[in-house]
Structures are given as C-alpha cells and as structure tokens.
Amino acid sequence: MTERIVRVGNGQGFWGDSEIGPRQLVDAGVIDYLTLDYLAEVTMSILQKARAKNPDLGYAADFVTQLDQILPACVDKGIRIVANAGGINPRACATAVAQVIERHGLDARVALVSGDDLLRRLPEIIAADAPLAHLASGEPLEPQLDRVRSANAYLGAFPIAEALGRGADVVVTGRVTDASLIIGPLIHEFGWQPDDFDQLAAATVAGHIIECGTQCTGGNYDNWRAVPDLAGIGYPYVEVAATGDFVVSKSAGTGGLVDIGTVTAQLLYEIGDPQAYLGPDVIADFTSPTLTQAGPDRVAVSGCRGRAPADELKVSANLADGYRIVGQLVVGAPDAVEKARLTAEILFERLRRDGIAFPAQDVLVEVIGANTLYSGMPASVADPADPPEVLLRIAVRSDDRRALARLGAEVAPLLTSGPPGLTGFAGGRPRPSEVMRFWPALVPKSLVSARVEVIGEAS
Numbered sequence: 001m002t003e004r005i006v007r008v009g010n011g012q013g014f015w016g017d018s019e020i021g022p023r024q025l026v027d028a029g030v031i032d033y034l035t036l037d038y039l040a041e042v043t044m045s046i047l048q049k050a051r052a053k054n055p056d057l058g059y060a061a062d063f064v065t066q067l068d069q070i071l072p073a074c075v076d077k078g079i080r081i082v083a084n085a086g087g088i089n090p091r092a093c094a095t096a097v098a099q100v101i102e103r104h105g106l107d108a109r110v111a112l113v114s115g116d117d118l119l120r121r122l123p124e125i126i127a128a129d130a131p132l133a134h135l136a137s138g139e140p141l142e143p144q145l146d147r148v149r150s151a152n153a154y155l156g157a158f159p160i161a162e163a164l165g166r167g168a169d170v171v172v173t174g175r176v177t178d179a180s181l182i183i184g185p186l187i188h189e190f191g192w193q194p195d196d197f198d199q200l201a202a203a204t205v206a207g208h209i210i211e212c213g214t215q216c217t218g219g220n221y222d223n224w225r226a227v228p229d230l231a232g233i234g235y236p237y238v239e240v241a242a243t244g245d246f247v248v249s250k251s252a253g254t255g256g257l258v259d260i261g262t263v264t265a266q267l268l269y270e271i272g273d274p275q276a277y278l279g280p281d282v283i284a285d286f287t288s289p290t291l292t293q294a295g296p297d298r299v300a301v302s303g304c305r306g307r308a309p310a311d312e313l314k315v316s317a318n319l320a321d322g323y324r325i326v327g328q329l330v331v332g333a334p335d336a337v338e339k340a341r342l343t344a345e346i347l348f349e350r351l352r353r354d355g356i357a358f359p360a361q362d363v364l365v366e367v368i369g370a371n372t373l374y375s376g377m378p379a380s381v382a383d384p385a386d387p388p389e390v391l392l393r394i395a396v397r398s399d400d401r402r403a404l405a406r407l408g409a410e411v412a413p414l415l416t417s418g419p420p421g422l423t424g425f426a427g428g429r430p431r432p433s434e435v436m437r438f439w440p441a442l443v444p445k446s447l448v449s450a451r452v453e454v455i456g457e458a459s
Contacts, residue, residue, distance in 0.1 A: 005241055032183040035081075055092075113159045200282035209267055212269065257297065330423050
C-alpha cells in the first residue's frame with residue numbers, strides 16, 4: 001500500500017514577496033495546499049493604521065489581487081489556500097475573497113479565523129491579573145495603554161484545521177504563528193490530535209523551514225555561488241507523511257538549490273533555544289531531526305520530537321513611540337568620508353543655532369561605504385582609506401514632529417551650502433513618520449478564544 005503524502009507549498013515569505021511564487025507553485029500542479037505568509041510584527045501596526053483610516057481596510061490587499069489571478073486554477077486543481085492575510089481585519093479580507101469567488105463564478109468557500117485581536121480587550125485582560133509584562137524589561141503594559149496601537153495573540157493551527165474540516169477552500173486568518181499555516185492543513189488531513197506532540201513538532205519544523213519562502217531554496221544563503229539560476233529560484237514545498245516525516249523540495253525546472261546546507265540555514269533562522277522552539281500547539285526540539293539528502297533538490301527530515309506546549313500565548317503589541325525621519329545624500333571623492341561627517345555636523349549645528357537640538361541617543365549618523373556595518377568589529381573587512389563615494393544617512397527620533405520636519409527641510413540646502421560633491425537628493429524632502437515600539441508579552445490561553453466562521457455557511 002502506498003504511503004499517503006500531503007504536499008504543502010509556501011509562495012509568500014512576507015508581505016511584499018514576489019508575485020511569482022504563488023503562480024509558480026500553482027502552475028506546477030504538484031501541491032495540495034498553498035500557504036501565503038504576510039505578517040511580521042511591524043506589519044500589524046501598519047494594518048492597524050490603515051483600518052483606523054478606513055474600517056474596510058486592515059488586511060493585505062495584495063492577497064486579494066493575487067487570488068484574482070490564481071484562484072480559478074487552484075479550484076480546478078483542487079489546491080486549497082491558507083493565508084494570514086487577514087491581518088487586523090480578517091472579516092473584511094474574507095469578504096473581499098468571497099467577492100473574487102463570486103466574480104469568477106467558482107464553486108468555492110472561504111472561512112475566517114479570528115480571536116487574535118486583543119486591542120479592545122486589553123483593560124479586561126489586565127484586570128484578569130494578566131499584566132502583559134514586556135518579556136525583556138518586565139514592565140507592565142497598563143501605564144502604556146494609551147500608546148498601544150495593536151495587540152495580537154499568536155493563535156495555533158487547530159482553528160485552521162477546523163475551517164478546512166468545515167469545507168473551506170480558502171482560509172483567511174489574523175495573527176497565527178507562521179508555521180501554523182502549514183501545520184493546520186496537516187492536522188486536517190491526518191487527524192492529528194492535540195497530544196500528538198511528535199507529529200505536531202515535525203509539522204512545526206516543516207513550517208519553519210518553508211515559511212520564509214525561498215530562504216530554504218538558496219535565497220539569502222552564505223554559499224550563494226553554489227546556487228544555480230537565482231533569477232528563476234523555486235519556491236518550496238514539503239511532502240509530509242502521517243508520521244510527520246517529510247521531504248523539502250521545489251518545483252522541477254526552477255532555479256535555486258535544496259540541499260542540507262540550505263535547509264539547515266533556514267532551520268536555524270530566528271530561533272532561540274533550539275531544544276525548545278515554543279509554539280501554541282507544541283514545543284518542538286529543533287535538535288532532534290535528522291536531515292538526509294534524498295536526491296537532487298530533495299532533503300528528507302525525520303525523527304522530530306515535541307512535548308506539551310505552555311499554558312500561555314505570545315502577544316505582539318505595538319506602541320506609538322514618537323516619530324522619526326531619515327535623510328540621505330551621496331558624497332563624492334576626494335575626501336568623501338571627511339566631507340560626509342562634516343555635512344552632518346553642519347546640519348545639526350545649523351539647527352542648534354535655530355533653537356532645535358536632539359539628544360545624542362536619538363540621533364544616528366551613518367557613513368555607508370566606510371565600514372559602517374563592521375565598525376568596532378575585528379578587521380575582517382578592509383576599511384577603504386578614501387572611497388570614491390559614500391552614502392551619508394541621518395536618522396533622528398523625536399516626540400516633536402515639527403522639529404523633525406524642520407530637519408527634513410534643511411537637507412536639500414546642504415547641496416549649495418555645504419562641502420562640494422554632494423548629490424543623490426531625490427524624491428522630495430524627507431518627512432517624519434510614526435515610530436512603533438515592539439512590545440512582546442504573554443497571555444494565558446484561557447483568556448483567548450479563536451473563532452472560525454465559514455462565509456455563507458448555514459447557522
């Protein structure tokens with residue numbers, strides 16, 4: 001009897017990833033599920049600002065545009081889609097998806113997973129003896145409540161599996177863990193239970209490997225010279241068995257590389273304790289898997305181990321923290337570095353004489369091209385004595401938006417009132433933008449309830 005295999009591909013590693021990925025995976029026609037990962041911590045605050053301006057926004061509109069191109073083919077090929085594109089407003093996103101389905105006359109259903117948005121519930125949660133203390137500093141959130149712009153718990157994969165079990169062809173979520181997009185379909189397909197910790201851990205490892213898209217197929221890889229055809233790089237998919245063992249691969253005929261090196265590089269990406277990768281459904285031991293080269297562009301992963309998850313969920317909050325401005329100029333030789341530093345001094349002295357000063361800790365001056373990245377580190381990279389040109393970049397944070405706007409207005413005048421050789425000023429004056437402070441915290445699972453709704457389902 002042939003072992004049953006479920007294939008899950010990820011065509012979106014972040015909001016703004018190439019639109020080639022989803023089309024490539026759908027056109028290849030080998031996957032059962034297409035996942036699309038749009039959300040980073042800062043993305044939630046961007047979406048919250050969009051919704052504050054328009055209650056019908058707050059989701060990744062790119063997702064709906066992408067579906068307009070690929071959904072007919074997905075329905076035809078039986079490929080189901082799971083995406084966290086709902087952001088702050090999964091209901092509006094699901095409604096927009098339903099309109100795409102109707103416009104194309106497709107026999108398909110969309111579901112939404114919500115319950116992660118805690119913004120309006122923060123006082124209630126804090127009153128329930130959950131201080132939402134900052135994980136690094138230990139500060140309680142309550143004194144900062146008026147500055148909070150978004151607060152979302154990281155939900156797990158079982159609500160996604162429920163949505164699929166209720167017949168959804170497209171599942172739209174708010175904030176779930178990145179790996180949950182991949183874990184949910186596998187729970188649905190194999191009937192894994194909450195205490196199937198090894199299988200859930202394996203799915204977590206699989207999800208972590210492909211959640212950033214082409215970072216596991218040769219993108220952003222230190223051995224980049226060994227990666228063929230980066231222009232045509234293939235987006236990844238995993239072939240998963242009921243045991244949880246899986247193979248990482250990519251579509252035939254695409255560029256890039258899948259080998260133990262590329263997979264290991266992504267496996268180690270953005271993790272803390274490798275023996276305790278914390279998730280809402282399982283704690284995965286990232287030291288347990290065995291990786292084997294199973295053929296060209298095929299890496300087999302087996303032996304994953306997991307244990308029971310904690311009783312808390314991570315919360316990602318964003319707090320308004322003033323404003324910032326970034327301005328830049330190109331400075332040419334001779335003496336480019338010296339002239340760049342003098343230009344920055346002139347700018348701040350000119351402002352000081354006009355009654356505007358910024359604390360030193362809120363000012364960043366970078367001379368890019370003069371070893372900015374490796375400053376203060378061992379001399380592993382040569383420091384050019386007199387580079388032909390450098391990029392002067394000045395960034396300042398302040399609660400005073402007007403003072404920052406004044407700084408922005410003084411960048412262009414440096415071209416005629418500073419040292420010679422300044423150029424590269426384009427795009428108009430730099431303008432202040434709101435700064436968000438990331439606030440990670442924990443909330444008891446008992447205070448968070450995921451909700452699943454299938455659009456058009458009879459109640």
